[in-house]
Amino acid sequence: MTVVSENRCFDGRQLRFRHAAETLGCDMHCSIYLPPQAQAGPVPVLYWLSGLTCTDENFVHKAGAQRYAAEHGVAIVSPDTSPRGDNVPDDPEGAWDFGLGAGFYVNATEAPWSSHYRMYDYLATELPALIAAEFPVQAERCSIFGHSMGGHGAMVMALRNPGRYASVSAFAPIVAPARCPWGEKALSHYLGPDRDTWKQYDSCELISAGATQLPLLVDQGEADNFLAQQLQTSLLEQACSDSGFRADIRYQPGYDHSYFFIASFIGTHIAFHAQAIARSQA
Template sequence: MEKIAENRCFGGRQLRYQHRSAVLDCDMTFSVYLPPQAAQGKVPVLYWLSGLTCTDENFVTKAGAQRYAAEHGIAVVAPDTSPRGGDVPDDPQGAWDFGLGAGFYVNATEDPWAKHYHMYDYVVSELPSLVADACPVDASRTAISGHSMGGHGAFTIALKNPGRFRSVSAFSPICSPLACPWGEKALGNYLGDDRDAWAAHDSCALMRTAEEKLPALVDQGDADNFLQEQLKPQLLAQAASSAGYPLELRMQPGYDHSYFFIASFIGDHIAFHAAHL
């Protein structure tokens, strides 16, 4: 790995790394915020998964999370949202909701995506190993969060890996890829036509059969223009209710899908995770 950026921030360090990914077969970047407490020893870690069109930098520069991470002594890791590079295929029509910047945190099985698009394995296996080697983090105290496509990623990864995380949260998550156009396009292309394979990456389907019940927090703006067609938080609430899953879903009046929304409540989410880390 190569450290390509470092900035002092709230007494800690905002770092950016570049490395060759064996899982994705391309060069990748990720960002890490280390709070001031990391100078004295290992700290708990929160993984943040961003949404469609984002890189590792959107959350780092827009959410204002460092202030709260410093207060609570939590490291924050933000990976990119897809493989990158000239050899990595993109949406044939150049659309923003698939391909580059839209890895959906799954392992693609269909050509031409299967060579590079293994974001699930990257986030679950390769990235934590790299972070543990480079940074003073305590892998036994880990939480996960995300926004939109990244909220889908956070919940599905947490639900599929019992024992790995202590808490999960999301802003404006894609709650059921099986039931929205974004999900149908992405999972249909990455995983093929078998909808049973899609269900393994659907938060609602996974929540209904979850054996581990993590503390879970979701914030959703009621002025989000993607709310009804793409996000459908009511489906996640129904799944949680039927499974007895401890989900707190907060509908926030007047808020949209933007980072202005995330910045308004990221302090709550980091405090929520800190209580369980």
């Protein structure tokens, strides 16, 4: 692991590092914010997953999360959204919604994607182990959240790994990728044509199949131009209602899909996770 940048921020440290990711077969960048409390000892950790076209830096620069992380004494890890490098395949048509920047947090099974696009295993195993070994965090006290494609990824990670995360939250998540154009394109390429294999990466399908309850918060902007076709929050509401899965799903009037939306409510989400982590250890 090599630290490539470090900045003081709200008396904590904002770092960006590079490491060789065995799971992905390439070098990866990742960012981590360590609050001032980390100077005295290990702190709980939140994992943030970003959306389509993003890198590890979008959240760091635009969300304004460091202020709230410092207040609550939590670290925030922000990984990249896909493998990177000259040998990593990209959409041959150069589209922005697939390939580089659009890993969809799955383990690809189809060539040529399967040799690198294994973001699920990277996030489930390799990256947390690296963070625990290199930084002053309490690895077992963690939660996860994200935006859009990253909201999908965060929810899938939490629903498929009961007991690992104290809570999960999302901004404008893709809740049913098996039933929207972005998801259908990505999953058909990464996983192949058998739609049954897609269900393991679909939050609505996981909840309908009996996923273990954990605290879930979702914020969705009512002015989000992706809401009707790509995000389809109503499908999540229906799946939760049908399954008795408790979730706080909030529609925010006037807000769109941008980081202005995220910055407006990021403090609420960090507080939500800090409280859930505290309750889980009580």
